[in-house]
Amino acid sequence: MTNVDLTRVKPYGDTLNDGKMQFSFTLPVQYCEEAKEAGKQLLIKMGIDDPEIVHAEDLGKGYTLIVAYGICSHTVDFSSIEVPKVDTDMMDKYGVEAFIKEHIKRDVVIVGATTGTDAHTVGIDAIMNMKGYHGHYGLERYKGMVAVNMGAQVPNEELLAKAIELNADAIIVSQIVTQKDVHIPNLTNLIELIEAEGLRDRLITVAGGPRINHELAIELGYDAGFGTGSYAEDVASFVVTEIAKKNV
Amino acid sequence: MTNVDLTRVKPYGDTLNDGKMQFSFTLPVQYCEEAKEAGKQLLIKMGIDDPEIVHAEDLGKGYTLIVAYGICSHTVDFSSIEVPKVDTDMMDKYGVEAFIKEHIKRDVVIVGATTGTDAHTVGIDAIMNMKGYHGHYGLERYKGMVAVNMGAQVPNEELLAKAIELNADAIIVSQIVTQKDVHIPNLTNLIELIEAEGLRDRLITVAGGPRINHELAIELGYDAGFGTGSYAEDVASFVVTEIAKKNV
Amino acid sequence: MSKLNLDFTLAEEARSSAKNIAINIQEFIEQHTTVTVERTILRLIGVDGVDEIDRPLPNVVVEKLKNQGKLSLGISYFMGNAMAYTGKSAQEIAELVSKEELDLFTIPTQDFDKVQEKINGIAIEAVKKIKANRETRDKYLTDLGEGPKPYLYVIVATGNIYEDVNQAKAAARQGADIIAVIRSTAQSLLDYVPYGPTTEGFGGTFATQENFKIMRKALDDVGEEVGKYIRLVNYASGLCMPEIAAMGALERLDIMLNDALYGILFRDINMQRTLVDQFFSRVINGFAGIIINTGEDNYLTTSDAVEEAHTVLASQFINEQFALLAGLKEEQMGLGHAFEMDPSIENGFLLELAQAQMAREIFPNAPLKYMPPTKHKTGNIFKGHIQDALFNMIAITTNQGIQLLGMLTEAIHTPLLQDRALSIENAKYVFNNMRNLGDEIEFKENGIIQKRAQGVLKEAAVMLKNIENEGLMETIEAGKFAGVKRAKTGGKGLDGVVVKDEMYFNPFIELMLGGEYRD
Amino acid sequence: MSKLNLDFTLAEEARSSAKNIAINIQEFIEQHTTVTVERTILRLIGVDGVDEIDRPLPNVVVEKLKNQGKLSLGISYFMGNAMAYTGKSAQEIAELVSKEELDLFTIPTQDFDKVQEKINGIAIEAVKKIKANRETRDKYLTDLGEGPKPYLYVIVATGNIYEDVNQAKAAARQGADIIAVIRSTAQSLLDYVPYGPTTEGFGGTFATQENFKIMRKALDDVGEEVGKYIRLVNYASGLCMPEIAAMGALERLDIMLNDALYGILFRDINMQRTLVDQFFSRVINGFAGIIINTGEDNYLTTSDAVEEAHTVLASQFINEQFALLAGLKEEQMGLGHAFEMDPSIENGFLLELAQAQMAREIFPNAPLKYMPPTKHKTGNIFKGHIQDALFNMIAITTNQGIQLLGMLTEAIHTPLLQDRALSIENAKYVFNNMRNLGDEIEFKENGIIQKRAQGVLKEAAVMLKNIENEGLMETIEAGKFAGVKRAKTGGKGLDGVVVKDEMYFNPFIELMLGGEYRD
Numbered sequence A, B: 001m002t003n004v005d006l007t008r009v010k011p012y013g014d015t016l017n018d019g020k021m022q023f024s025f026t027l028p029v030q031y032c033e034e035a036k037e038a039g040k041q042l043l044i045k046m047g048i049d050d051p052e053i054v055h056a057e058d059l060g061k062g063y064t065l066i067v068a069y070g071i072c073s074h075t076v077d078f079s080s081i082e083v084p085k086v087d088t089d090m091m092d093k094y095g096v097e098a099f100i101k102e103h104i105k106r107d108v109v110i111v112g113a114t115t116g117t118d119a120h121t122v123g124i125d126a127i128m129n130m131k132g133y134h135g136h137y138g139l140e141r142y143k144g145m146v147a148v149n150m151g152a153q154v155p156n157e158e159l160l161a162k163a164i165e166l167n168a169d170a171i172i173v174s175q176i177v178t179q180k181d182v183h184i185p186n187l188t189n190l191i192e193l194i195e196a197e198g199l200r201d202r203l204i205t206v207a208g209g210p211r212i213n214h215e216l217a218i219e220l221g222y223d224a225g226f227g228t229g230s231y232a233e234d235v236a237s238f239v240v241t242e243i244a245k246k247n248v
Numbered sequence C, D: 001m002s003k004l005n006l007d008f009t010l011a012e013e014a015r016s017s018a019k020n021i022a023i024n025i026q027e028f029i030e031q032h033t034t035v036t037v038e039r040t041i042l043r044l045i046g047v048d049g050v051d052e053i054d055r056p057l058p059n060v061v062v063e064k065l066k067n068q069g070k071l072s073l074g075i076s077y078f079m080g081n082a083m084a085y086t087g088k089s090a091q092e093i094a095e096l097v098s099k100e101e102l103d104l105f106t107i108p109t110q111d112f113d114k115v116q117e118k119i120n121g122i123a124i125e126a127v128k129k130i131k132a133n134r135e136t137r138d139k140y141l142t143d144l145g146e147g148p149k150p151y152l153y154v155i156v157a158t159g160n161i162y163e164d165v166n167q168a169k170a171a172a173r174q175g176a177d178i179i180a181v182i183r184s185t186a187q188s189l190l191d192y193v194p195y196g197p198t199t200e201g202f203g204g205t206f207a208t209q210e211n212f213k214i215m216r217k218a219l220d221d222v223g224e225e226v227g228k229y230i231r232l233v234n235y236a237s238g239l240c241m242p243e244i245a246a247m248g249a250l251e252r253l254d255i256m257l258n259d260a261l262y263g264i265l266f267r268d269i270n271m272q273r274t275l276v277d278q279f280f281s282r283v284i285n286g287f288a289g290i291i292i293n294t295g296e297d298n299y300l301t302t303s304d305a306v307e308e309a310h311t312v313l314a315s316q317f318i319n320e321q322f323a324l325l326a327g328l329k330e331e332q333m334g335l336g337h338a339f340e341m342d343p344s345i346e347n348g349f350l351l352e353l354a355q356a357q358m359a360r361e362i363f364p365n366a367p368l369k370y371m372p373p374t375k376h377k378t379g380n381i382f383k384g385h386i387q388d389a390l391f392n393m394i395a396i397t398t399n400q401g402i403q404l405l406g407m408l409t410e411a412i413h414t415p416l417l418q419d420r421a422l423s424i425e426n427a428k429y430v431f432n433n434m435r436n437l438g439d440e441i442e443f444k445e446n447g448i449i450q451k452r453a454q455g456v457l458k459e460a461a462v463m464l465k466n467i468e469n470e471g472l473m474e475t476i477e478a479g480k481f482a483g484v485k486r487a488k489t490g491g492k493g494l495d496g497v498v499v500k501d502e503m504y505f506n507p508f509i510e511l512m513l514g515g516e517y518r519d
């Protein structure tokens, strides 16, 4: 029995290092034998050995769907990969409430919104509204916390203004629409506004959404990022821990 | 409206040259953020820009499923691709029968089998048996044709012996099992036997099966290859045309 | 005969509550007009184009009306007056107005009958043109025919009308019956309709009259090729509901998303504004033979589909009554509902089946618009494809009218060409392989399915009774739909609403709702 | 109560024909023994291992018996005699025989009663060991429990037992209930069972006792981990049916593919040989508490599933009777059937539903083995995944017992880890989301579904009547099953069959079929 060499990891089909991968894509050419061959050549250029076109289909004049399997000749050094992660100890609602009572001793104020042209509220509501998500209550229900959910399509300026008005500890932002990377300039713009107000050090900033992860959020200047499947307690734990750190 | 540059074809998602491709594969590492990152790095090595891991799933200790989309940076020159194809004019059953009557003027003899350890008979039966396949009668039903289907798991030697015995015009072979490329040595061996008997020029040789195509068959020394979705008339048209050519 | 043992007396009670709710709002509607209603009149009598800074002429003219405080009198009168006085066409007049070469409000007042005659004459021309479009559609449907129901409805959303055309034609070749051009996301909040062909939309393509024309032509062409009429869809709901409805009527669209409640709840458009707009837009849709699609399905993207199923039904009842008041036939009511339950629910399929069958039985003649799983789609495209298969299965079993196909990549991106193709293949396979399943199965008496449907109907009836008592606007204010609260005076577009003057008239209402041009 | 309005009188007639057919063959069976039957006896009394050229000792010994023309007397007598004479164990004797240090046929004849006593004593040990395995299984099932039905059954087929273990454990963690180790393709035609752990199989892994042991251990471990008993499957059918059954009994396998008809039709094994082998192998499986799986599903991979559906049912009836004669309880009869209709058939789903429900009603206590779409799978993995979803849907609706999961890559390769995972996810989703659909729906009287089932039953009854008249072997010779013709004296292995001598005895038949060790 061979063990995985973590410095040279390859895809696994049914035998270690067999490199098996599945592909599907459409070529903008007429369905024909040559289209399949083009699919093969493309895969070979990608470093795929023995590409097999297992299915090809005419998708209407001038388009051919290709489904293929092949063997990846590349490897990655898994042992050297390090992904930045939120390194707070995660607490549940009661833990967070107790933490606030013990370490912060005042109400924590969080302002949140879906910003820019993005009209998706379900994500931010899942985090903030009373009801919460999947049986995890939202921030509004946390004792010792004032959570203000401004909804969707909120301009960055308004969000920041509200945070200033309420003297908030944290701003939390949801971005669901990411097509053509529309979220990047929007998230960047908010950080710039915050910096312009000289609040970068005081305000904790958090971004969330299905295509957001901690690494990206950090890169854009946020303190943390949360992706798919996050709950209120995740962001709450992070925020209260950060506040406590700042207080120290 | 831009047109496709056939010398630099890229995958098509919803905009010409957007390069969109779908991938799925399993990495033999524990499900975690680093596993996703490894998936990304692998895709980048393949020349995929902006890889997005849209789904990752724990497949049981030490295995992570990755589903990803990304942008292929490679292009292929479609205009220069030429795939060898069976270049016979295809006839239907009646056309073939008329052709035999007119041009060959004697019974055409074809011997077929699934050879080696391969036990799959459905493919060869589809081509040879009376009943045929999808409403296309098999060779046994063709007037002017003697078609002998030897079944499956037939050793190459026996197949060839039968062909010699019947003074056959053509040998047609089915290969369905292709795992670990088992069909390659088996198909090669048959050609070698035929050559050893000095029959290479007299006997028409045809291979068929879901992973067989004309190009591969030619490469292995056969006169033609037929893949998925072939019917009796395809191989019949080819064989009778070749016989007529030889007679000239 | 009900497969669900539904209490149709209760359904009729619910319907009667809905009728009262709608009539109540209708009173309000009839007292008001809005900027987009007036712009629509201009569009219908032939005003089109933009000024040198790209403002649509209908906006330029109605802006002036509004600034003069004369919106309540309506544009028909002023245009008719100007036409009677100048003898010029509406378009010419609008151009002059935009160049400040003519002032609608200072030219001499003409004989009122002549003004009315003038405007009516042109309105009749417009109405005839729309009627002709309706007839062209009918002819296509007779000559080419159409696909079997449920119709396969797919979206294109590239942002570029020409790329959309490629995608749409490919989809038709793959088997689609209906193509919806998704609208660029910001558009519903614009208080004007962009102009000309566009190539830079965001998550969708701008709804413009030229884009409609380009796509209509493409679909007619590919329809000839594939041998069936391909229907075209776009979105009316938003701040320009009736204007877009008019454009759709003029360019022979076949289906329009048309729902004030959607705009209120999901786009925060002011309710007074959009309810008034909705009426005129539906009158136009109705007259043009366009099927409307309502947006109840959206409720379940924010609320829980199991708990809030009755809000969908209640809203369907209300939308039905609004539609009737606007002259829509049942056959034009593509009431929305959706397959949006969490796939991890045990027996969730049974609940979905109950819901879909219930809608079918309560609205037997409506081409229900059935929306696919979206909220609970994930990046797992393989699972997503099965979620869509289950959805397709319910559609064929319960005989839905319009099947908006789910995409395996719903949680990832707007559809790629291949996503759409796989999705069409999915539906075709399921529909064909299970064609008559619905005729073959019966539901156990008092089983999970029957009880679920009965329970949802009951809850909807109660809800409607409450709304009847409290008022629709008040119910929305209380957040009873989709868990979203909207204030009567909140949201976008309220400043475009005015109470009509006594003298106000809109020639199209009468022409389109009754009379000789209706079929 | 039949959901299909089946004529159960007709079903009983069919059953009675099948009984006569089986009894007829049973007479033939009881007159014969085969090389593998004798090798099995050796294995059960403890002979194992290989000689210096890797020939299994059971083969070495039985070969000698055969060469001496003494096969008809059976090995039990000679072994018993040698043991009585030498006082050594069966294994020791076999080793001596293999080294040519002992000749079974020339040693002095011992008292026949003593010989019988000797052999019976050891046979009882063997039987007790198997009984203990059965008890261990029961204990696991009580302590750990098992997954709900339909059990999720997946295959591993890497060719390497250690890689198989990785795949199997992962599958169990993903939710599988049953793991089948697919056998290397050439093995069913080998007239011996390979020895030891193996790592180089082709399209599957060799069935060896050591491989069974390795996998059993792995599944017990992962079963503890996931908190349910994981069943292990391997294949008996082939030239070594009873030997592999014995190995399975000794290593606590839970399910074995066991069907002479499969071997005859799909592996061209001689019918006399394999029918005789089948009996002993089923006696062993039965005693060991192993569920057998029959191979009717395979018919539909060569014949048309719509036209030849009745051959599946007819074969199930016959297999049921063969199983009863071998002492198998209904709960151990995993009769095979399959979802193999062309997906492009209109209403094909209804026909599949009828077939599956019919099997369920006619064999109410059998844990039917339901096979997935395979023949009509293509390289289109997305469509394949939906074909499997429809298959899963029928399984849960008709309450199948053992669900052999379809793979989206069926037409491409033996399952990759991820294919299997997606497949398990598919089944789990469908089973949970539609859990009680079967309880909730009824079928229309005289509708497509009912009529189809009734028609298939009628055809099967007629076919069985004909077989009863003509004989089973003659029917196979005529190509009535799976469209494959096999001659009574054709195929592999006939030279390993002999008519038993009067003196012949096999101690295990009695011990396993009746008596105190049965539960």
Ligand code: B12
Pocket (backbone or CB within 6 Å): A112, A117, A118, A119, A120, A121, A122, A123, A124, A126, A127, A133, A172, A173, A174, A175, A176, A177, A178, A179, A180, A206, A207, A208, A209, A210, A211, A226, A227, A228, A229, A230, A231, A235, C182, C183, C184, C185, C186, C202, C203, C204, C266, C298, C301, C302, C374, C375, C376, C377, C378, C409, C410, C411, C412, C413, C414, C415
């Ligand atoms: C519901 C929905 C809608 C509803 C929104 C209703 C509402 N009030 O929110 C309606 C119907 C109105 C809608 C409209 C549109 N939508 Co939409 N929609 C969705 C859908 C189906 C579900 C999103 C959702 O609610 N998910 C459930 C929530 C709970 O998950 P979540 O948002 O990921 O949130 C979780 C985490 O991400 C995280 N999180 C999220 N935010 C935050 C914030 C913080 C601070 C933290 C800590 C965590 C966090 O925690 C949450 C809980 O775990 C998705 C498809 C999908 N399945 O994802 C498309 C989708 C997001 N929509 C899409 C599009 C394009 C649109 C439109 C632009 C289409 C159009 N042209 O008209 C419009 C316009 C919207 C606009 N301007 O933004 C695309 C986006 C593509 C992309 N990648 O950019 C998607 C992916 C669909 C698609 N394939 O086309 N949509």
Ligand code: B12
Pocket (backbone or CB within 6 Å): B112, B117, B118, B119, B120, B121, B122, B123, B124, B126, B127, B133, B172, B173, B174, B175, B176, B177, B178, B179, B206, B207, B208, B209, B210, B211, B226, B227, B228, B229, B230, B231, B235, D182, D183, D184, D185, D186, D202, D203, D204, D266, D298, D301, D302, D374, D375, D376, D377, D378, D409, D410, D411, D412, D413, D414, D415
């Ligand atoms: C039916 C079937 C069986 C049946 C075969 C019954 C029989 N008598 O044929 C049974 C159940 C016995 C079987 C057994 C096995 N099978 Co099998 N089987 C299949 C299955 C489901 C369908 C094949 C089929 O009949 N297709 C329909 C016919 C009409 O299509 P076709 O063969 O492609 O033929 C067409 C063309 O290719 C062409 N053609 C074919 N031959 C020829 C010849 C000529 C001259 C011409 C002109 C054209 C031509 O024309 C035909 C008509 O258009 C496939 C999966 C699949 N969906 O493809 C697996 C499959 C082929 N089997 C497979 C395997 C591994 C096995 C086993 C080895 C498993 C095992 N370990 O026990 C065994 C052993 C078989 C052996 N030794 O060969 C694998 C092969 C993997 C690979 N790529 O190598 C497959 C792909 C399944 C899988 N995913 O694991 N199998």
Ligand SMILES: Cc1ncc(COP(=O)(O)O)c(C=O)c1O
Pocket (backbone or CB within 6 Å): C183, C184, C185, C187, C188, C235, C236, C237, C238, C257, C258, C259, C262, C267, C293, C294, C295, C296, C298
């Ligand atoms: C009724 C209705 N109108 C309009 C839309 C789309 O509106 P927008 O263009 O504002 O996204 C939807 C949502 O899909 C809808 O359901």
Ligand SMILES: Cc1ncc(COP(=O)(O)O)c(C=O)c1O
Pocket (backbone or CB within 6 Å): D183, D184, D185, D187, D188, D235, D236, D237, D238, D257, D258, D259, D262, D267, D293, D294, D295, D296, D298
């Ligand atoms: C009853 C039965 N036995 C055995 C097998 C497998 O046999 P082999 O190992 O010969 O492929 C099958 C086919 O899957 C079967 O159905």
